[in-house]
Amino acid sequence: MEIPYIEEVHPDTGVVNSKLGVWLFLASEVMLFGALFSTYIILRLGSVSWPVGADILNVPLATLNTMVLITSSVTMVMAWAALKMNEPGKSRNYLIVTVLCAGIFLVVKYFEYTAKFEHGLYPSTSTFLAIYFTLTGLHGLHVIGGMVVIGYLAGPGFKIVDKHPEQLAGRIEATGLYWHFVDLVWIFLFPVLYLL
Numbered sequence: 001m002e003i004p005y006i007e008e009v010h011p012d013t014g015v016v017n018s019k020l021g022v023w024l025f026l027a028s029e030v031m032l033f034g035a036l037f038s039t040y041i042i043l044r045l046g047s048v049s050w051p052v053g054a055d056i057l058n059v060p061l062a063t064l065n066t067m068v069l070i071t072s073s074v075t076m077v078m079a080w081a082a083l084k085m086n087e088p089g090k091s092r093n094y095l096i097v098t099v100l101c102a103g104i105f106l107v108v109k110y111f112e113y114t115a116k117f118e119h120g121l122y123p124s125t126s127t128f129l130a131i132y133f134t135l136t137g138l139h140g141l142h143v144i145g146g147m148v149v150i151g152y153l154a155g156p157g158f159k160i161v162d163k164h165p166e167q168l169a170g171r172i173e174a175t176g177l178y179w180h181f182v183d184l185v186w187i188f189l190f191p192v193l194y195l196l
Contacts, residue, residue, distance in 0.1 A: 018174040026181050029142075033185055036138070040131050040192065051128050053194045056121065058112050062194045065108050066186065072101035073183045076150070076176045083169045088161045091172070095154035098179070102147045109140055132193055139189060142182045149175050 013020050044050050053059075079094035116122075116129070123133040153172060161168050 016170055018170055019177070022174045022177045026177065029181060033135075033138075033188075036131075036135055037188065037192070040135070043127055043131065047127070051126065053128075053132075053196065056116075056128070057132070057194050058115065059194050061108055061112050062190055065105050066190050068101050068105050068108070069183045069186050072098045072105075073180055075101065076172075076179050080169060080172045080176055083161070083165060083172060086165075088158075088165070091161075092154055092158055095150055095158075095172070099147050099151050099154060102143050102150070105143060106140060106147075109136065135189055135193065139182070139185055142185070146175070146179050146182050150179065 009016055075094045075098045079091045079098065082090035082094060121129055123130040153175060157171065158168065
């Protein structure tokens with residue numbers, strides 16, 4: 001049985017089904033992170049004394065992580081573009097670089113977390129740290145999820161490139177939408193938690 005509108009645009013929505021599904025999923029993710037950011041703002045405005053993130057957190061490591069994630073967004077776009085230009089080898093390499101960038105992000109975050117724990121800074125230490133660990137931990141889980149999907153596309157999922165290159169391009173594009181959302185969340189987290 002053939003599933004319709006995988007490669008062709010659905011006449012009612014104007015997009016392929018996978019892209020519509022990802023957009024709907026991302027809408028729910030916006031609500032999740034929006035609620036967490038709203039909670040942060042309410043707690044911060046209601047607090048008599050609130051620590052400055054730069055006093056507790058490692059801004060240089062977070063800056064490095066920001067650059068790594070921005071780079072991974074670029075490589076994700078390049079993976080899709082290379083496949084559209086009929087260069088599957090380059091596309092696969094860009095996907096692998098994207099996964100490597102995500103791995104670097106998580107390793108840096110691991111070092112950042114362990115430094116906090118070594119200094120006795122836990123989620124239970126303060127409201128700020130509870131919010132920090134919740135937001136960055138949830139974001140980290142999203143990074144891991146993206147790594148799994150992108151890794152699959154670079155590995156076993158790439159086998160369809162010869163028979164169905166447009167279908168693979170659609171999968172990479174849909175995954176790219178998710179990955180850009182993950183990067184965008186970090187671009188909000190970085191200044192809110194580390195700089196303000």
